[in-house]
Amino acid sequence: MAIPNVWRSAPRWVESPPSEPGSIDPLGYRIESDRIAENLLPGITVNTRRARYLSFLCWALDRFGLDPEETDRWEVALSVGEWLRHGSSNECSYRGIDRLSQLRLSSGDLVPRRLLQQSARVFYAGLLSSAGFVDQSGELTDLGKKLAVEFGKAIGSKKRPKRVRGCAELPCVGELRNREGSLIAEGLLSETADSLVRARTFKAIGRRLWRDAHGDYAGSILRCHLGRIDPSNEAAVLLRNAAVLELRALPLTRLFLYLYEHDGAIPGDVPASARFRCYQVEVEPPGLLADVGAHLRRAAKMDRGEHIPLGKTRLLEHLQFRHRQAKPDAPWVTENWQRLRLGLQPQNPPGVHGYRLDAFASLLRDSGVL
Amino acid sequence: MGHPRVQLPQFAAEFFRRFPGGRRRLLALTYRFNAAAFEHNFAQVLTKKVQVDIISGEAPIRHSTRCRLWRAKWPGTFHPKLLLLLSNDRAAVGLGSANMTSEGIGENLETWAFFEHKEDGPVMSGVRRFLERLDAIGVIDPAVGISEFVSCLPAAADAGSVLSTLEGTLLSQASARLSGPVARLDVVSPISADPSELVSSLRQQFSVREIRLFTNRPAAAIGGVDQYWVLEEGKHSERRLAQVHSKMFAFHRGQHVDLFWGSANLSCGAWLCQGKNANVDLLVHSRISAAHWQGMLRSLPENHTWTKVSPDPPKFRVDDRVDAGWVLLHGTFEGGELHLTASGNGPRGLKLRTGFATVSGNLSFLECEAAVPKQMARKLGFTGDSAPNGLDWRVPPSAWQSIPINTLDRMGGAEFEADLAGSLFEMYAGRNLPLLRGKSLADDHSDGSGRDDHFDEEEELTRSLHQGELDQFVLKWRLAVRALNRASTGNNALRACRIHDAVVRITKDAIARPTAWPQYRQHFVKDLLEKSWHA
Numbered sequence: 001m002a003i004p005n006v007w008r009s010a011p012r013w014v015e016s017p018p019s020e021p022g023s024i025d026p027l028g029y030r031i032e033s034d035r036i037a038e039n040l041l042p043g044i045t046v047n048t049r050r051a052r053y054l055s056f057l058c059w060a061l062d063r064f065g066l067d068p069e070e071t072d073r074w075e076v077a078l079s080v081g082e083w084l085r086h087g088s089s090n091e092c093s094y095r096g097i098d099r100l101s102q103l104r105l106s107s108g109d110l111v112p113r114r115l116l117q118q119s120a121r122v123f124y125a126g127l128l129s130s131a132g133f134v135d136q137s138g139e140l141t142d143l144g145k146k147l148a149v150e151f152g153k154a155i156g157s158k159k160r161p162k163r164v165r166g167c168a169e170l171p172c173v174g175e176l177r178n179r180e181g182s183l184i185a186e187g188l189l190s191e192t193a194d195s196l197v198r199a200r201t202f203k204a205i206g207r208r209l210w211r212d213a214h215g216d217y218a219g220s221i222l223r224c225h226l227g228r229i230d231p232s233n234e235a236a237v238l239l240r241n242a243a244v245l246e247l248r249a250l251p252l253t254r255l256f257l258y259l260y261e262h263d264g265a266i267p268g269d270v271p272a273s274a275r276f277r278c279y280q281v282e283v284e285p286p287g288l289l290a291d292v293g294a295h296l297r298r299a300a301k302m303d304r305g306e307h308i309p310l311g312k313t314r315l316l317e318h319l320q321f322r323h324r325q326a327k328p329d330a331p332w333v334t335e336n337w338q339r340l341r342l343g344l345q346p347q348n349p350p351g352v353h354g355y356r357l358d359a360f361a362s363l364l365r366d367s368g369v370l
Numbered sequence: 371m372g373h374p375r376v377q378l379p380q381f382a383a384e385f386f387r388r389f390p391g392g393r394r395r396l397l398a399l400t401y402r403f404n405a406a407a408f409e410h411n412f413a414q415v416l417t418k419k420v421q422v423d424i425i426s427g428e429a430p431i432r433h434s435t436r437c438r439l440w441r442a443k444w445p446g447t448f449h450p451k452l453l454l455l456l457s458n459d460r461a462a463v464g465l466g467s468a469n470m471t472s473e474g475i476g477e478n479l480e481t482w483a484f485f486e487h488k489e490d491g492p493v494m495s496g497v498r499r500f501l502e503r504l505d506a507i508g509v510i511d512p513a514v515g516i517s518e519f520v521s522c523l524p525a526a527a528d529a530g531s532v533l534s535t536l537e538g539t540l541l542s543q544a545s546a547r548l549s550g551p552v553a554r555l556d557v558v559s560p561i562s563a564d565p566s567e568l569v570s571s572l573r574q575q576f577s578v579r580e581i582r583l584f585t586n587r588p589a590a591a592i593g594g595v596d597q598y599w600v601l602e603e604g605k606h607s608e609r610r611l612a613q614v615h616s617k618m619f620a621f622h623r624g625q626h627v628d629l630f631w632g633s634a635n636l637s638c639g640a641w642l643c644q645g646k647n648a649n650v651d652l653l654v655h656s657r658i659s660a661a662h663w664q665g666m667l668r669s670l671p672e673n674h675t676w677t678k679v680s681p682d683p684p685k686f687r688v689d690d691r692v693d694a695g696w697v698l699l700h701g702t703f704e705g706g707e708l709h710l711t712a713s714g715n716g717p718r719g720l721k722l723r724t725g726f727a728t729v730s731g732n733l734s735f736l737e738c739e740a741a742v743p744k745q746m747a748r749k750l751g752f753t754g755d756s757a758p759n760g761l762d763w764r765v766p767p768s769a770w771q772s773i774p775i776n777t778l779d780r781m782g783g784a785e786f787e788a789d790l791a792g793s794l795f796e797m798y799a800g801r802n803l804p805l806l807r808g809k810s811l812a813d814d815h816s817d818g819s820g821r822d823d824h825f826d827e828e829e830e831l832t833r834s835l836h837q838g839e840l841d842q843f844v845l846k847w848r849l850a851v852r853a854l855n856r857a858s859t860g861n862n863a864l865r866a867c868r869i870h871d872a873v874v875r876i877t878k879d880a881i882a883r884p885t886a887w888p889q890y891r892q893h894f895v896k897d898l899l900e901k902s903w904h905a
Contacts, residue, residue: 010658011483011618011631013671014468015375016476016609017411099610104588106682114603114610342409342416342436 024346026256027319028326029249033353036242040201040235042194043130044356044363047123049093051184051366052151052173057124058133058144059151072119074160077111081167094173095120107165130194131187143187150180174366181368188363198360202369204235210361210370217357222246223278226302246352247299248306251281251292253350256319258288261345264337269312283349373669376482378468378475382455383414385486391458392800393857394420397519399452400470401633403430405437407472419800423514424470427650429697429771443700444509445711445739447649449640450534451633452497453484454519459861461522462486463497465652467616467633478615479601479670481558481631483654491524493654496532498523500652503536509650515871521864533630533653540634540641540653541571547655548621548628551577556620556663558584559636560613561592568638569594576621583636584667584676586614591681598681604673611674619653620663627663629656696765701775703757708747710740710773723762723770726751790879791846794872798853803846847895869899 037044056078060071075095082094087101096115103112128134133144140148154171161167176184189199202210205221213220222243229236259266267285274290276298281291289312296308308318324331332341364370386394396415398408403426409416416422422437424430427448430439442448451474453464466482468474485493501520504510533543555578572578573594582597583589589598603610618631634640634651643649667676696718699711710733712718717734722742727749733740742752751758762770792803854872858865876895880887 009483010629010656010662010666011466011481011654012374012376013616013666013669014466014474014476014478014480014482015377015671017377017379102612106588109588112603340413340417342413344410345406 024344024350025253026260026326026332026344027249027253027322029245029253030353032245033242033249033355036238036245037353037355039197040238040242041356041360042197043127044198044360045123045126046354046356046359048127049359049362050095050173051181051363052171052176053095053120053124054128054131054133054184054187055147055151055176055180056173057121057128058140058148059155060121061134061140062145062148062152068119068121070160071121072114073111075120076113076115077161077167078170078173079115080105080111080161080164081170082173084164084168085172105164107163109164111161111164111167130192131184132191132195133187143183143191147180147183147187150177150183153177154180176366176368178368181366184363184367185369188367189369201235201238202360202364204233204239205357207370210364213357213361216351217361218246218352218354219279221357222352222355226278226298241303242353242355244299244303244305246279247295247302248308250279250350250352251288251295252308252319252322254281254283255288255292255315256323257345257349258283258285259316259319259337260332260339263339264316264333266312270310270315279352373666375671376484378453378464378482379411379414381462381464381484382412382453385455385462386415386418386420386457389457389460390800391456391460391857392853393456393458393798394418394800395454395456395518396420396422397452397454397456397514397516398422398424398470399426399442399448399450400424400474401427401447401449401451402469402471402474403428403439404471405430405439407475408470409436411472411475419796421797425510425514426470438514440511440514441699442509442650443511443711444650445646445699446643447639448509449633449649450500450652452652454497456519456522458857459522459859459864460486461494461519463490463494463523465493465497465632465654467631473612474615477612479611479613479674481616481618491526492530493532494530495524495526496530496534496654497652498525499529500532500534500536503534504650507536517867518864518871521861521867531655533632533655535634535640535644535648535651539644539648540630540651541568541575544619544630544653544655545575548576548623550623551579552621552623554578554580554582554622556582556584556618556622556667557636558614558616558618558620560615560617561585561590561636563637563639564592565636565638566593568636568641571642578621584614587679588682589679591683595681598679599676600679601670602675602677604675609672611670611672617653622660622663625660627658627660629658629663630654631656697771698763698773700773701761703747703752703775706744706752706754708742708750708752708757708775710735710742712740718765721764721766722746722750724750724758724760726758789846790875791843791850794850794875795846795853798850798857798868803849843891844894847898851898872899 053075056075057071060074064070079094079096079100083097083100083105086094099115105112128144129136132141133147135141151171154177158169161170187195189195189202209221209224222239225236225239225243226247229240231237255266266289268289270289270293272293274294276294277291281295282288292315293310296310299306300308309315320333320335323333330341332344333339361370382396396412403424408424416436423440424437425440425442425448427442427444429441451466451468451470453470455462455464462484463486464482464484466480468478468480468482474480485497498520501516501523505512505516505520510516529537533540533547537543555572555576561583569581569592573581580596581594582599583592583595584599584601587600589600601611601614616631617633617635618629619636621628621630630653632651632653634649634653637649639647640649640651670676696712698720701708701710703709712735715735717732718740719730719732721728721730723729729746729749731743731746733742742750750761757775760772760774762772764770795803850872854868855865858868873896876887876892880892
């Protein structure tokens, strides 16, 4: 047999393509909803869900000071402990749950150095300051020190475990000590100016609604604010503004995504009248155009702010206008609805914006307020 | 020093930018395909007039409105990862370990290389031979038009530096290329089923003194492997790689390394099987220095590193492609008998459904085929003179799935238009015919190139709109043939293949629409194609 040909060079590692500057917000409504959320719940983000990370971070700051790497490694050890206790079930949601499920660690393995790109230190930094646990220079306040002591009691004299099996002894992020919970509640609702704003929102919504609104917090809470409200109550006015914004944002975003996927073609027209089903918008025609029309009519009745035409041609022109304002540098489609950037449609149809209400409710539940 | 990296979508976009031909195609052969991830990552390519065909081993995740999707007709695992780019008569070939999914394109540890130059001949001719084999044994539907790519790749008497499971076992092909003992074998591969038998064969065949395995955590103990290394995120990584999916086999022989890399895992299905039970896999044989190989292992993307670990007790998953992934592929109805082809063997309790009836039964698949009892076939509407062109099936409790009958699985995608001359012109010129679809000649630089490469007949066609339909017919076909010829300049085999494709399509169209194709028109167009060929 002849000597076969050999190629004299090696293959290359594949590099990730640069990420597209896209999002699931083609019409720019997220900027408006974020602005309202910041005024309703300052310091809260969609990622600040577990109250005990606040006490853990106060303890870590007290103990390790300026050694962020040690803090991050303790955080990973806490997550591994949660994974040993709860596996991938959602009963006690903790950071890194998906990554740990993929890793399939054995008890004798070393604890991973890192699980997630961003650590709890980064995610909770804003809330630590907003709730008065650290001051502007990043030092622990008296309240923060008290919280650190409480978490220290749960940790005891344990050293950071090196192996997976050692993490089982670490405290659970869902089981706060009573005193720990009340200190966090104090920070969330009464310690600083931000806390008072959050407390005002908490009162405006009412303890019953907070408790009843399981699952879809934003949808349930905003729906209740489409009715009559006290105009002197600032938080109630903000919630009403959010409720009206969603009457436009939800149907128009769904309509845009349909047009994006179908090159701007949608059969039928916006019917002259249709039943209004609050925040329920079909994703396909003919129900889509009927729900869009019903929501826009209700929005126009409640607030004369943004005028949106209901004729199909003008409505599509309006969508194009809004899209071009939201994405001036990287539009998804041409003015003839020809796609310029592909694959930007989300896996699931978008719902109403969350206004961080879900994350705040989770913190309140953890700290024993709810 | 960092080793060079490759970005798949970037190379494809750059290729079509460097060679802005009229006829542009992208063909991907992949095991898994995710349409949304592909469209997102290859957006720069897909916004141009590029005909995109995807042939996948598994059913694709989401359908695409931009790509023509096909399922490979192969009873085992269709596992190659190949990307072919064509611009007029210029071709580039990319191959490696990456599927056309978000994980493959940018989240896993994958290896890949593109080839397009003269010195890449051994790889390109090997890929040509592989495509010819796929075409010859009917794994790929002729409608994909794979011969267009074949014509653009260099021919060679042997398989060049490419090994494929269609030529025999990978083990026998690798051993034909290596002589003498191997000091060490480094394997980079994910592990899904127990490869002990393969490891033992490799040790024996090449007298390997030491085997090191670079894989995912946890590393399960495998008989015959001496060292286990797992992927670890570096201290300064900005992003964690999802998993090791690269497949490389480095045989250390003195100062150099014989490297086999591509789509084949460290698995018996890839290396030891042949015929219809084997995976369809590809490997490239490269020879590099030992220092280069060490450097490559050290310079992983995203600052990742390899960490030496002790193996865990053996804990292999059942290969889900073989068992849980069992699927019906297609059916044939000939001579009154309905035969079904599946991805695996053994008895199966199936429910079958057509517009006529739903029936249940046990079928025994031997060599991946089973005959449906005549009574059951009749109930489903498969009678002597008629047959449905598709069939739904399910293995309870899973959901219904569809297979085609008497045709390969074509899964939607862009269709050609009824105006054959117009669509041929669009195919080969990369733009629409003037004044069709309301566009004027001056406006029609559809890819923004602004090139001045229009044919004289285009102006004439614009003026002919007030003339008779026959004038337009003649001008359109002249333009289509001119565009075809220009896209095939300098490559007679490619031009012959495209003319053949055009003639086949005319014949089919004439059967479907006889009034549109009286004899004199067929003669005229075929004559035009023939004359242009001889000119």
